[in-house]
Amino acid sequence: MDSLRSYDALPYDRLPFPETEPDFLAALARLHGFAAEDARSARVLELGCAQGGNLIPMAARYPEGEFVGVDLSRVQVEEGLAFVARLQMNNISLRHGDIAALPDDLGEFDFIIAHGVYSWVPDFVREALLAACRRLLKPQGIAYVSFNVAVGWRSYGRLRRLLLEHDRPELGPVQRVERARSLLAAAAFDDARLRKEAEYLMKASPSYVFHEYLSETNQAFPFARFVADAGAHGLRYLGEAGPRRARVALENDWGLSGEARCERWLEAEAGLDEALDTRFRRALLVRDDAVLPQPQRAELLEGLAFSAELTSDDELDFAGACEQHFSASAGERLPAAHPLLKAFLVVLAAAYPRGLDYATASGQALELAREYGYRGEADAAFLEALLDFAQLQGVRLHAVIPERRDCSGDFPLAPPLARAQASVSGWPVTNAFHVALDVDEWGRRLLAAMDGSMSIDALATRLLQELNASGIQATAEQAAQHAHGYVGFFRRQGLLSC
Ligand SMILES: C[S@@+](CC[C@H](N)C(=O)[O-])C[C@H]1O[C@@H](n2cnc3c(N)ncnc32)[C@H](O)[C@@H]1O
Structure with a gap:
């Protein structure tokens, strides 16, 4: 099987997405009256998992669960596999493969995640993605499929066309991003949203700029079209996992049949996209033979x-x-x-x-x-x-109260995943809530050393030595302050047990 060269050449970031976390999806499903499985022992599939930046922390959090990731970029999958091997995890497998030609031995899943894939693949892969969700979901399973929404993408689409017109595909991805940025720096946009987006793209990760604005495919869909396409594959819309400033409230719906209420709800959802100028949706889907979805209560x-x-x-x-x-x-x-x-x-x-x-x-x-x-x-x-x-x-x-051990002792112990993330460059540190943390170089070094064998004072002494060895002048007091500050921060992020 061939590899996906654009992602081999410029791999995607290894970010965790808290809105895809299975327990969160189960909680959202419950608000819609849908009884999802317990995330702690779930089988979870991620389609287009890149290097496993989202799936690996989930697998570490739920050792009783089973996690499978599939991605067509060989380079990304190999990176992910190396990290999994380092952690000696045995409840996750990352596979190099095509969503349009998935192997027969995957089994069924309680949760299927496809984040940042649907809008960015050709039509036949999109069809295959929906078909796979229907085929591989267990009866109470939930699929999460995010996509760009047509209403909100009207103006960003203009920006994308502008950048593509000036693109030189024969160059390497990094040079292409640099060209796009020079154009953005020189452009004057009359639309305030585009000005803000251009500003963001100047500092966003090159892989985001490249794959969002210079990729061959990036198609935005009206909500109704997405729902119809999902319906054609035996899937129904259950709800939304992204943050929103408004929600649909159905009034005067007494006397309506379940189907009629559902229809009215979906129309109102499309109207909400117009009102909010929605740019991105994180849709939850369920099988059409499961209980009829309803608005959240x-x-x-x-x-x-x-x-x-x-x-x-x-x-x-x-x-x-x-x-x-x-x-x-x-x-x-x-x-x-x-x-x-x-x-x-x-x-x-x-x-x-x-x-x-x-x-x-x-x-x-x-x-x-x-x-x-x-x-x-x-x-x-x-x-x-x-x-x-x-x-x-x-x-x-x-859906389930997260387990946390209190940690106030002097010998901080971070889990193997956090220590590995802190030690390997390019891997963000993920907190206990599946959120990537902003940790500087010295915080990463401290976290990597928190294996329960060193006191906070010993960590501070070691930090001082490392700072001095790097030519940074610091006092013992400053190093101690930094070490205590970081221990407090990591505790608050649910990362430490003592
Ligand atoms: C925009 S990235 C998103 C990666 C990750 N889900 C995230 O959000 O960070 C799209 C991913 O889909 C993968 N992909 C694209 N087409 C695919 C296909 N036909 N089969 C499997 N993976 C594919 C790419 O290699 C890439 O890793």
């Missing part, structure tokens, strides 16, 4: 667990419904007005990196809010507000 949040890494500079009012703001770890400011929601978020932030089930979190939130004068209950309005906040991904939903 806020009361189903009561069956889930939650975690959130949030802060707020506001003096929070737990009695009144004034809009106040919380900051997520990535820096976004997220609004919350319902007094009990604000208390709920404070409770989650205090527990982080532990997660809490609904009963515990809402019980503690009620206690806190009542202390400050809240007279209400955890009622329907609260659940709707929580669902809106969860949809912005200010809180993370879990």
Whole structure:
């Protein structure tokens, strides 16, 4: 079988995508009334897995699960296999293969992930991808398929055409990205979104610029077309895994048959893309012989667990419904007005990196809010507000409460995956929530050394020696501060046990 030369020449980044994490997908499915399998022992297939940057951390998190990745780029698969061998993992296999010619021995899966593939492959591969999802999904299985959406891509499509007109395909990928960037630097865009995108492309990873803007194929689809194509392959739309500022609420739908309600919902979803100018969708699909999907229902949040890494500079009012703001770890400011929601978020932030089930979190939130004068209950309005906040991904939903060991000892121990990621250049360090962390060179060195045998002070001494050996002047106090700071950070990311 041949290899995919464009990705061999410029491999994709090795990023984890938290929105593809199986437990998160199971939690989302539950909100739609769909009983997905327990992620901890699931069989998971990733189509177009590149080097395994997404799949390997999942496999490390769920040792009872079984993970299979397939990618047509031999170079990327070999990179991934080398990393898996280094970690001596035996619950994951990465295979060099074509989505359009998958082997017969893969078996069936609880979760199938195809992130960043659907829009970027020719039609016959896209068809094969949907056919594989239907053929290989277990009856309660969930497929995640992301794609570029036609509405939002109208203007980015113009930008892509401009860059392609000036492209010289005979050059190497890095030179082509440099040419594209020179053009962007010289261009003046009248559209504010394009100005912002051009700015982003100047600092984005070259592989993103190349594969998104200079690749042969990048097709955006209207939501309705995607749903119809999935339907033609025996799959139904279940919901959305990406963050969104709005959601569909069906009113006056009593008396409608399930099918009619579903139809109205899908029409409203397409309308939402127009209203939000949606650029990218992360769609969940299920088999058409499974229970009929329905819009998410806020009361189903009561069956889930939650975690959130949030802060707020506001003096929070737990009695009144004034809009106040919380900051997520990535820096976004997220609004919350319902007094009990604000208390709920404070409770989650205090527990982080532990997660809490609904009963515990809402019980503690009620206690806190009542202390400050809240007279209400955890009622329907609260659940709707929580669902809106969860949809912005200010809180993370879990089907199962994530296990975390408390770590306050002096001898930090990071899991083998984190230490390997920290030691091998090009691999991002992934936290316990499947999010890539921003860690500098010295933080990576510290993490790589956290095998439980060295105290924090010993790590600081070693760091000082390494800094000095690299010609960086630092005091023992500065090295100790850095080491303690990083241990605190890695603890908060759920990475350490002691
Ligand atoms: C845009 S990248 C996305 C990689 C990864 N899923 C991510 O999001 O980081 C698309 C991936 O699909 C793979 N791919 C493209 N066509 C394929 C095919 N026919 N069969 C298997 N993999 C394919 C490419 O090699 C590449 O790794």
